[in-house]
Each structure stands twice: as structure tokens, then as C-alpha cells.
Amino acid sequence: MNRTAHRRLLGGLAAGAAFALLLTGCQSQRDDGDPAASEPGAASDVDSTFVFGSSSDPSGLDPAFASDGETFRISRQIFEGLVGVEPGTADPAPLLAESWESTEDGLSYTFALKSGVTFHDGTPFDAEAVCANFDRWYNWTGLTATESLSYYYGSLYGGFAGDENALYESCSADDESTATINLTRPFSGFIASLSLPAFSMQSPTALEEYGADEVGGSEEAPEYSEYGEAHPTGTGPFVFESWSPGNEVVLAANPEYWGEQGQVQEIVFRVIDESTARRQALEAGDIDGYDLVAPADTAALEDAGFNVMQRDPFTVLYLGFNQTVPELQDVRVRQAIAHAIDRESLVTQVLPEGTEVASQFIPPVVNGYNEGVTDYAYDPEAARELLAEAGFADGLELTFNYPVNISRPYMPNPEQIFTALSSQLAEVGITVNPVADEWTDYLDRMRGTSDHGIHLLGWTGDYNDTDNFVGVFFNGYSNEWGFENPELFSALTEARQIPTPEEAASTYEEINEQIAQFVPGVPLAHPAPSLAFDPRVTSYPASPVNDEVFNMIELSE
Amino acid sequence: MLRTIGRRLLLLIPTLFGLTVLLFFWVRALPGGPAAALLGERATPEAIERINEAYGFNRPLPEQYITWLGKLLQGDFGNSIETRRPVLEEFVNRFPATVELAIISLIIAVGIGVPLGYWAARNHGRLIDHLSVTGSLIGITIPVFFLAFMLKYVFAVQLGWLPSTGRQDREIDATHVTGFFVLDGLLTGELDASINAIVHLLLPALALATIPLAIIVRITRASVLEVVNADYVRTGRAKGVSTQVIRNRFVLRNAMLPVVTTIGLQAGLLISGAVLTETVFAFPGIGAFLAGAIFARDFPVLQAFVLFIAIAYALINLLVDISYSFIDPRVRIQ
Numbered sequence: 001m002n003r004t005a006h007r008r009l010l011g012g013l014a015a016g017a018a019f020a021l022l023l024t025g026c027q028s029q030r031d032d033g034d035p036a037a038s039e040p041g042a043a044s045d046v047d048s049t050f051v052f053g054s055s056s057d058p059s060g061l062d063p064a065f066a067s068d069g070e071t072f073r074i075s076r077q078i079f080e081g082l083v084g085v086e087p088g089t090a091d092p093a094p095l096l097a098e099s100w101e102s103t104e105d106g107l108s109y110t111f112a113l114k115s116g117v118t119f120h121d122g123t124p125f126d127a128e129a130v131c132a133n134f135d136r137w138y139n140w141t142g143l144t145a146t147e148s149l150s151y152y153y154g155s156l157y158g159g160f161a162g163d164e165n166a167l168y169e170s171c172s173a174d175d176e177s178t179a180t181i182n183l184t185r186p187f188s189g190f191i192a193s194l195s196l197p198a199f200s201m202q203s204p205t206a207l208e209e210y211g212a213d214e215v216g217g218s219e220e221a222p223e224y225s226e227y228g229e230a231h232p233t234g235t236g237p238f239v240f241e242s243w244s245p246g247n248e249v250v251l252a253a254n255p256e257y258w259g260e261q262g263q264v265q266e267i268v269f270r271v272i273d274e275s276t277a278r279r280q281a282l283e284a285g286d287i288d289g290y291d292l293v294a295p296a297d298t299a300a301l302e303d304a305g306f307n308v309m310q311r312d313p314f315t316v317l318y319l320g321f322n323q324t325v326p327e328l329q330d331v332r333v334r335q336a337i338a339h340a341i342d343r344e345s346l347v348t349q350v351l352p353e354g355t356e357v358a359s360q361f362i363p364p365v366v367n368g369y370n371e372g373v374t375d376y377a378y379d380p381e382a383a384r385e386l387l388a389e390a391g392f393a394d395g396l397e398l399t400f401n402y403p404v405n406i407s408r409p410y411m412p413n414p415e416q417i418f419t420a421l422s423s424q425l426a427e428v429g430i431t432v433n434p435v436a437d438e439w440t441d442y443l444d445r446m447r448g449t450s451d452h453g454i455h456l457l458g459w460t461g462d463y464n465d466t467d468n469f470v471g472v473f474f475n476g477y478s479n480e481w482g483f484e485n486p487e488l489f490s491a492l493t494e495a496r497q498i499p500t501p502e503e504a505a506s507t508y509e510e511i512n513e514q515i516a517q518f519v520p521g522v523p524l525a526h527p528a529p530s531l532a533f534d535p536r537v538t539s540y541p542a543s544p545v546n547d548e549v550f551n552m553i554e555l556s557e
Numbered sequence: 558m559l560r561t562i563g564r565r566l567l568l569l570i571p572t573l574f575g576l577t578v579l580l581f582f583w584v585r586a587l588p589g590g591p592a593a594a595l596l597g598e599r600a601t602p603e604a605i606e607r608i609n610e611a612y613g614f615n616r617p618l619p620e621q622y623i624t625w626l627g628k629l630l631q632g633d634f635g636n637s638i639e640t641r642r643p644v645l646e647e648f649v650n651r652f653p654a655t656v657e658l659a660i661i662s663l664i665i666a667v668g669i670g671v672p673l674g675y676w677a678a679r680n681h682g683r684l685i686d687h688l689s690v691t692g693s694l695i696g697i698t699i700p701v702f703f704l705a706f707m708l709k710y711v712f713a714v715q716l717g718w719l720p721s722t723g724r725q726d727r728e729i730d731a732t733h734v735t736g737f738f739v740l741d742g743l744l745t746g747e748l749d750a751s752i753n754a755i756v757h758l759l760l761p762a763l764a765l766a767t768i769p770l771a772i773i774v775r776i777t778r779a780s781v782l783e784v785v786n787a788d789y790v791r792t793g794r795a796k797g798v799s800t801q802v803i804r805n806r807f808v809l810r811n812a813m814l815p816v817v818t819t820i821g822l823q824a825g826l827l828i829s830g831a832v833l834t835e836t837v838f839a840f841p842g843i844g845a846f847l848a849g850a851i852f853a854r855d856f857p858v859l860q861a862f863v864l865f866i867a868i869a870y871a872l873i874n875l876l877v878d879i880s881y882s883f884i885d886p887r888v889r890i891q
Binding site for chain 1: 600601602604605607608611636639640641642643647650651706709710713714717720721722723724727836837838839841845846848849852853854
């Protein structure tokens with residue numbers, strides 16, 4: 001009995017000691033965490049490590065083979081394109097190209113390149129490097145020329161070598177710092193599109209050395225190349241350090257950077273895919289900031305002293321009409337729905353702060369925005385009259401599709417938006433049959449079938465080009481909208497080929513009016529995505545097109 | 558005994574084979590394909606078609622199954638659609654994190670659950686007994702997801718005692734040998750790395766351990782109560798066998814059989830329970846990976862995961878059976 005008691009006491013002591021050890025271990029680790037980070041190399045006496053909560057792993061490190069936001073966020077730190085954007089706007093601005101000129105016919109662009117810039121591996125950035133990148137994209141074949149890899153090149157440049165639709169013709173290095181790109185036909189969005197990370201300049205030496213285009217392995221499932229997994233080499237302010245999949249990506253400041261280096265010496269992109277978990281990680285001080293803050297969290301975070309910032313809206317949320325549904329073929333019914341919706345109250349009730357009411361399918365900052373577009377003001381009486389004229393005086397029943405368990409930048413809370421809209425529609429005598437789907441099923445239903453009625457969807461722009469909004473929605477027949485409108489389709493195809501955005505502006509204004517009269521759906525709002533930061537982040541270069549490079553971040557401690 | 562174990566392992570083969578059939582068709586029966594998840598909102602039907610073509614999703618199901626099984630037998634689980642890496646490699650990378658988490662959870666669940674259940678039984682009908690019964694009922698009913706967020710809120714956000722995410726702090730810069738961070742620290746002599754890893758494990762392990770802990774308390778208590786009242790215990794007492802012997806050899810040993818079965822079952826559940834816990838704590842194990850795979854309809858990952866769980870269950874069951882024969886010599890595995 002005695003012996004047992006003794007043993008128990010020892011055990012208890014050991015357990016207590018172990019727990020104490022854990023606590024002190026934990027304590028000391030948290031204490032020396034900060035000084036360690038502000039050791040030599042720091043630009044000032046702030047903690048120069050910036051930890052960002054990413055919602056997923058990058059899909060690879062080679063931005064030319066990517067199309068998703070989390071990959072581009074990392075690419076923007078490592079790579080730069082010929083063209084960037086004016087900070088805080090969506091407008092193209094010089095980056096690696098100091099200026100450019102195009103010929104009258106819009107078929108040839110000459111870029112004057114910044115001199116004295118080198119890639120992270122020491123390769124000089126010059127006209128040869130520019131041509132190497134364009135030629136690389138153009139000459140992709142097989143697996144590299146598929147939508148799952150080269151989505152942006154494929155969709156914007158019409159096709160690859162040998163493709164009769166290909167927009168790219170050739171590139172010539174006129175001298176070390178002058179490169180000319182020739183196109184087969186004009187493309188008004190050409191310059192703006194070059195600000196996409198997918199068209200960043202990459203080191204030709206590194207691309208070659210690490211077999212950047214050797215994706216594959218097996219035909220059924222593309223595999224990363226060695227380059228895309230571990231050797232991204234650009235000219236940007238940060239250099240790739242490491243990637244542990246599912247966990248984090250680490251970048252370090254590029255000591256040879258041609259521009260301003262900024263305070264941040266190390267960036268950690270930590271993968272936290274659950275949104276509440278990201279918020280808690282910020283509150284616990286484990287990350288310095290994260291993107292796409294849930295609308296419900298912004299006020300609480302602000303009250304707790306965190307910096308919540310809104311990007312200027314570069315999104316559109318709309319209620320789409322599927323015109324294969326007979327009732328929706330009547331323009332009066334479509335107009336009635338437009339009049340029945342109170343967008344103001346929708347925005348104030350369920351959408352995040354900073355959201356703007358929409359009158360057309362492009363946000364106000366985009367080229368071709370029509371100030372005087374036909375607008376369907378909230379007018380339930382007019383809606384009822386139009387419905388009566390169309391023969392639905394006794395009410396109308398429609399299927400209303402919406403996705404669940406998803407949050408998109410343009411649609412943070414589809415369930416709430418659905419509820420608000422369906423009660424507004426009920427006011428004027430439109431009864432909806434709700435059909436809710438999980439996100440991927442929802443997209444399948446919208447794109448692959450005509451089995452849907454009125455529905456919620458939207459878009460976040462990639463770069464400042466009108467075609468990237470209205471062209472994406474209405475450039476041809478699709479299952480989502482279910483209508484044929486040759487006039488509109490050809491107007492969009494022609495607008496795309498106007499040489500300069502300035503010339504295209506008036507055409508797009510007309511197109512926006514044409515769309516407004518046709519009412520393919522109701523543009524509802526331009527929701528503003530929010531970011532949240534630790535109080536020590538005093539300045540962050542929030543950009544409508546997510547062009548946020550972390551050397552611009554300012555920290556106070 | 559070795560022969561018996563060998564036979565049991567061989568029996569595993571047809572079981573797994575049957576499972577692959579079920580699994581394959583079940584996963585394909587899920588609505589929605591991977592192409593949609595892969596291509597985003599604006600992919601055209603043609604693009605989706607191309608992806609299905611490239612991955613073979615549009616071929617007849619039996620053909621797809623045979624191709625898949627053939628590769629499986631060569632150890633090729635295919636590539637993850639989302640991450641584009643071989644599934645096997647992804648598993649090997651993430652596996653140690655989850656095992657570490659499961660082991661610590663099991664230690665918490667058994668280390669607290671068995672003594673508590675035993676103690677409650679010995680104090681049958683008293684306050685401590687009622688408390689443990691009520692407490693374990695709460696433990697069983699509370700959703701893991703909710704508990705994980707609460708634990709994190711209290712200990713990471715409010716008190717700031719424990720980290721909210723990850724496996725180890727970056728400042729630690731530990732050398733990794735096996736991928737088991739706690740073990741690695743011990744092997745390389747970097748004790749602070751081990752401690753740091755344990756600190757990161759505490760909250761997720763506690764969240765994950767709650768349900769098994771509650772179940773183990775209840776089973777131990779019930780089992781001990783049953784054995785205490787058994788004839789042979791009464792006879793032993795009457796014959797003057799010492800309390801010590803009665804407790805350890807008569808009661809505890811015999812009461813342990815159902816407890817061991819339960820522990821085995823719970824150990825298997827821990828791995829699947831890790832899906833929620835790892836997601837909440839951004840803990841880079843296979844659980845968090847699976848959660849992502851479900852949303853992305855990442856078929857190769859889903860299939861490999863279920864197979865993996867099945868093998869884990871079968872092995873744990875075998876271990877349970879083997880341990881029976883040590884606890885109770887009358888039970889010999891056949």
C-alpha cells in the first residue's frame with residue numbers, strides 16, 4: 001500500500017513537472033519568437049517577418065500554368081510583368097517595360113524595357129528574355145496547351161503555334177532593351193492583360209535548366225515540373241525559399257531588387273483553409289493578415305482593434321435569367337423582375353461594407369462604364385403592371401437556383417442574398433421554388449445543363465478590360481443564359497478587336513446599353529472584398545485587382 | 558501465433574479487394590465532377606469535356622476500375638487532381654502529422670479515461686461517480702468542430718497560452734528525420750523542437766480526444782462494476798485474497814477486455830475524426846488534406862484515403878485481438 005502511494009506521488013510529480021515544462025517551453029518560445037525575427041537583415045527595428053493566412057496552397061509556383069488567386073498572390077511577390085497596375089487602381093502602368101508604343105493598326109507593340117534588371121538567378125532581363133517568354137507560351141503543345149494548365153494564355157491569345165486563331169505572331173529583340181511583339185489581329189485588352197501574373201517574365205535560363213515545360217509524367221494527370229515545384233525565378237522583390245505543401249510557402253527579400261525593398265524581409269504564406277480558423281489565427285497573433293474576411297466578422301474585428309480594409313470593388317454579382325424557361329423569354333417578365341428588386345436594401349442588409357449598387361455588368365472603374373445606362377429603379381408597382389401585361393396578373397412561379405456553403409469575393413453569403421431577393425420577388429407576386437446546390441454541383445448545373453431558372457452568380461475581374469466582364473458573360477450562346485442574340489454576340493467580338501481601349505470605350509458604352517435593354521439578368525451589386533490585419537500593419541497596398549506586392553507593406557512594430 | 562497473424566493478414570486481401578469495388582463506384586456516384594472544381598466558374602462545357610477526357614472520367618466505369626486497380630497493385634495511387642502530385646507522396650508527407658496527433662489523443666483518452674472510469678466505479682453511487690457519468694455524456698454529445706473552436710478561442714485567442722495553428726513554430730528551424738516532429742527532436746537532441754511540437758499538438762489532441770475519452774470512461778466504469786460483482790471476485794474475497802490482488806488481477810485484468818476493444822475502435826475513429834480537427838487547427842495532416850479533397854472532388858485522394866482507413870482499422874483490430882490473448886489466456890486468436 002505504501003509503495004503504491006509512493007509511486008503515485010512520483011507519478012503525479014512527474015506529470016506536474018512535465019506540464020510545467022510544457023508551459024515554460026511554450027512561454028519561452030513565444031517570447032523569443034519576435035526578437036529572433038528582427039535579427040540582422042531587418043530594415044528597421046520592426047519584426048520583418050510578415051505572415052499571411054492563405055486559404056489554400058498555390059496550385060504550383062509557375063504562374064504561367066496557373067489561374068487561381070492564391071497562386072497569383074505568391075507569384076506577384078516573385079515575378080513582375082512588362083506591365084503592372086497603377087497602385088490602388090485597375091489601370092495598367094509601366095513595370096518591367098518603361099513605356100510602349102503601338103502601330104496605328106494595333107498589330108505591333110514596341111516595349112522599351114527597364115535596364116539593369118536581373119532575374120534572381122543572375123540572368124539579365126532584356127529583350128531576348130521577353131521574346132523567350134512569349135515564344136514559350138506560344139509554342140506550348142499537348143498537355144501544356146490545355147485549359148487546366150495554360151488557361152489564361154489559351155483563352156486570351158486565341159491558341160498556340162499552328163492554331164489559325166492564334167493572336168500572337170512573333171517577337172523580335174530589336175536591341176537589348178527594346179522588344180517588339182507582333183499580333184495577327186488587334187486586341188484592345190492586350191496591354192491590360194499583360195498585368196496578369198500568368199504573363200510575368202520568368203528567367204529563360206531557369207525555365208530551361210529546371211525543365212519548366214516538362215509537366216506530365218503521365219498523360220492522365222499533369223504533374224508539376226521541377227521548375228514549378230521548387231525554382232520559380234523572376235525579377236520581383238522576393239525570392240522563393242521553400243514550400244511545404246499543405247502548410248506554408250516562405251519567401252525572402254531579394255537583396256538585388258532594382259526597386260524599393262521595403263520593411264518586410266520574409267513572407268510566410270500559411271495555409272489555413274477554414275475561414276473561422278483564419279480569423280482565430282489573426283486574433284491569436286499567429287498571422288499578420290488574411291483576405292476575404294467574412295462580412296459577419298468585419299465589425300467584430302474592427303471593434304477588437306484590427307485593421308479591416310476594403311478593396312475597391314472589382315466584382316459584379318448578378319441575378320441571371322435562363323431564357324430556355326418560357327416565362328423568361330418575355331422581356332416584360334425580365335423587366336418586371338428588374339423593377340421588383342430593391343438593390344439598395346440588398347446592399348445595406350446583406351452585403352459587406354464598401355459594396356456599391358450595380359447598374360450594369362461592369363464595375364464603375366472599368367473602361368466603357370455607361371453613366372447614363374437604362375436603369376430599372378425599384379418600383380414594385382411597375383413590376384406588377386409588367387407582369388400583368390405579360391399575362392401573369394395572378395402570379396408567376398419561377399425556379400430560383402443558388403449555391404450553398406460557399407463564399408466568393410462577389411458573393412460572400414449566397415443563402416442570405418437568396419432570402420432577401422426571394423422575399424422582394426414575393427412582394428410583386430413572384431413565387432420562387434428554391435433549388436440549392438453545393439458549389440461544384442451548382443456550377444455543373446449552370447454550365448452544363450439548362451436545368452435552372454433565375455440564379456445567382458458573378459465574377460471578379462482579372463485585369464482592367466471590359467471584355468473580361470461582359471465578354472466573359474455574353475460573347476456567345478451558353479447554357480447559363482440560354483439565349484441567342486447574334487447582334488450582341490458580334491458586337492462583343494468586334495469590340496474586342498478595337499486597337500486601343502480609348503477607342504473601345506464608346507463602343508462598350510453602347511454595348512452596355514444594349515445589354516441593359518435586353519435584360520439578360522439583373523446586375524445587383526459590386527461587393528467589396530475585405531482584408532483584415534494585425535494592428536502593427538499600418539499600411540497595405542490594397543488593390544482592386546489583387547495586385548498587392550508586400551514590399552509596399554508598412555509595419556509599426 | 559505468428560502463423561495466425563499471417564493468416565489474418567492474408568485474409569485482409571479479399572476484404573480490401575471487395576472494398577475497392579464498393580469504394581470505386583461509390584465515389585463515382587457522387588454528383589458533380591472534379592473538372593468543375595478545377596476550372597472555376599467560367600469554364601466552358603468543352604473545357605470540362607477535355608479535362609474528363611484527359612483524366613479518363615468519361616470512359617466506362619468498369620474500364621476505369623480495372624485501370625485504377627491495376628495501377629494500385631503496382632503501388633500507384635494516381636495523382637491528386639488538385640495538387641497534381643502523386644497521392645502516395647502526399648500521404649507519406651502528411652501521414653506522420655496525423656499519426657502523431659492520433660497517438661497523443663489516444664494517450665490523453667486512455668491515460669485519463671481508464672483511471673477515471675475505474676475510480677468512478679469504485680465510488681459507485683457517490684458524487685464523483687455521478688459527475689463522471691454526466692461529464693462523459695457531455696463529452697460524447699459535444700460536436701468536435703464546436704469543441705475545437707472553443708478550445709482555440711479560450712487557450713489561443715483569449716489566453717494566448719497555446720498556438721492556434723500548425724505543427725511547429727518557424728523560428729524553431731528543426732531538422733526533420735522521420736517526419737514525426739516530436740520524435741525528430743528527440744533523435745537530433747533538439748529538445749526544444751520536440752517540446753514546441755507537443756505544445757502545438759495539445760489543443761488539437763485534446764479536441765480529438767474528447768469523444769474517445771468520454772466513451773472509455775463509460776465503458777471502463779460499466780465493465781469494472783460488472784466484474785466487481787462477479788462470483789469469482791466474491792469467492793476470492795471470502796477466501797481472504799488480498800485487496801491488492803483482487804483489484805489488479807481479478808478486477809482490472811478482467812474488466813480490461815471490453816475496454817481494449819473500445820480503445821481499438823476509437824483509435825480507428827481518431828484518424829477519421831482528424832478531418833475536422835485538423836481543418837480547424839490548420840494542422841497539415843491527412844485529415845486536412847481529405848477535407849480539401851472532398852470539396853474538390855479529388856477522386857484519387859478520396860479513394861486512397863478510404864483504403865488507407867480500412868487498412869488501419871484491420872491492423873488495429875488485429876492488434877486488439879493479439880492483446881486479448883495476453884490479458885486473458887483463455888482467449889487464443891484463431
